Amino acid sequence: xxxxxxxxxxxxxxxxxxxxxxxxxxxxxxxxxxxxxxxxxxxxxxxxxxxxxxxxxxxxxxxxxxxxxxxxxxxxxxxxxxxxxxxxxxxxxxxxxxxxxxxxxxxxxxxxx
Amino acid sequence: xxxxxxxxxxxxxxxxxxxxxxxxxxxxxxxxxxxxxxxxxxxxxxxxxxxxxxxxxxxxxxxxxxxxxxxxxxxxxxxxxxxxxxxxxxxxxxxxxxxxxxxxxxxxxxxxxx
Numbered sequence: 001x002x003x004x005x006x007x008x009x010x011x012x013x014x015x016x017x018x019x020x021x022x023x024x025x026x027x028x029x030x031x032x033x034x035x036x037x038x039x040x041x042x043x044x045x046x047x048x049x050x051x052x053x054x055x056x057x058x059x060x061x062x063x064x065x066x067x068x069x070x071x072x073x074x075x076x077x078x079x080x081x082x083x084x085x086x087x088x089x090x091x092x093x094x095x096x097x098x099x100x101x102x103x104x105x106x107x108x109x110x111x112x113x
Numbered sequence: 114x115x116x117x118x119x120x121x122x123x124x125x126x127x128x129x130x131x132x133x134x135x136x137x138x139x140x141x142x143x144x145x146x147x148x149x150x151x152x153x154x155x156x157x158x159x160x161x162x163x164x165x166x167x168x169x170x171x172x173x174x175x176x177x178x179x180x181x182x183x184x185x186x187x188x189x190x191x192x193x194x195x196x197x198x199x200x201x202x203x204x205x206x207x208x209x210x211x212x213x214x215x216x217x218x219x220x221x222x223x224x225x226x227x
Contacts, residue, residue, distance in 0.1 A: 009154075032214050043203050043218030044156075087154050093214045098163055100146075100171075101214060106154035 002027040004092050006104025014112050019080050021107045023090035024072040032095040033073045035064060038087040038106075048075070051095065080111045116140050119204050119219035126194055127227050134189045134222045136204035143208065145187040146216065149173060150201040162187060194226040 003026040013019050025033075031052035036044035050057045050064045050073065057064050061080075066073040077084055087108050093101035117138040126132055138145070147160040148171075158171030162181040176198070177191050187206075191198055204219040 034215060036216075036218075038154075041220070043205070043220050044216075045218065046215050049215065089156065095214055098144075099214060100158065100161060101216065103156045106156070108154065 002030060002092055002102040004090060004102045004104045006090050006107060008107060009105065010108045010110070012110045012112065013080055015080060015082060017080055019077045019084070019109055019111075021075045021088055021090070021109070022072060023074070023092075023104050024070075025092040025102075026071065027092065028068075028071065030092040030094055032093045033064070033066060034091050034093070034101070035062075035075050036089045036091070038089065040086075044087075044089055077109075080109075082111050082113050085109055085111045117204065117206055117217050117219040119202075119222050121222060122220060123223050123225075125225045125227065128193075128195055130194050132191050132194055132224070134202055134204075134224070136187045136189070136219060137185050138187075138206040138217070138219075139185060140206060140208075140217065141184065142206035142217070143184070144206060145181065146205040146207075147171070147177075147179060147187070147189050148203040148205065149175065150203055150221070156203070160189065194224075196226045199224060199226050 006023045034049035037047045038044040061078050063076045087106045089106050090104040091101040120135045143164045145162045148156045157173035159175040160179040162168050202222045205216040207216045
């Protein structure tokens, strides 16, 4: 089955700095890679995703990159703000059908004002 | 805002009690999931369902059971709660067909067993 490793487990940055969270996956058949943000007291919510036919995707201050050959993908947050403080999860899956996503163990991001 | 709901949000209960955590979604999704989230953040899949009358056990062994009699409803039951069941329980759903496998999560139920 799929195995997803996520690093770091905690990340502390100053407001305005960039933050990078990295994930690796093991199953070359995985082709859909979502990122979720979980704020305190809430369930995870999708913030950005990427499919394996794309190398990079951006949405305002967040971007995700994918290296299929190396089987790793990363979340980049620029100009971090205190409201970016949350737990972030990466996942790997196969789009459509009956596949169950495999999650990384999560990264707690703290942005200091 | 995702249309997936969980009740209760918080539950404190004594050992040995039977409890049911409710989860419902109004998006017509076929797939539904239950995760147990430990204090270390990690999400552990305990049950999932592909549709009505389909239930499967997840990666983490759990003493809970689930049922899927209606598409929109996926309750989780503990016949006899124990302190080791104290945790955050998250319900999620996703569409079976389509290009994406995005999951929509409920707000969670925080269960404390005394």
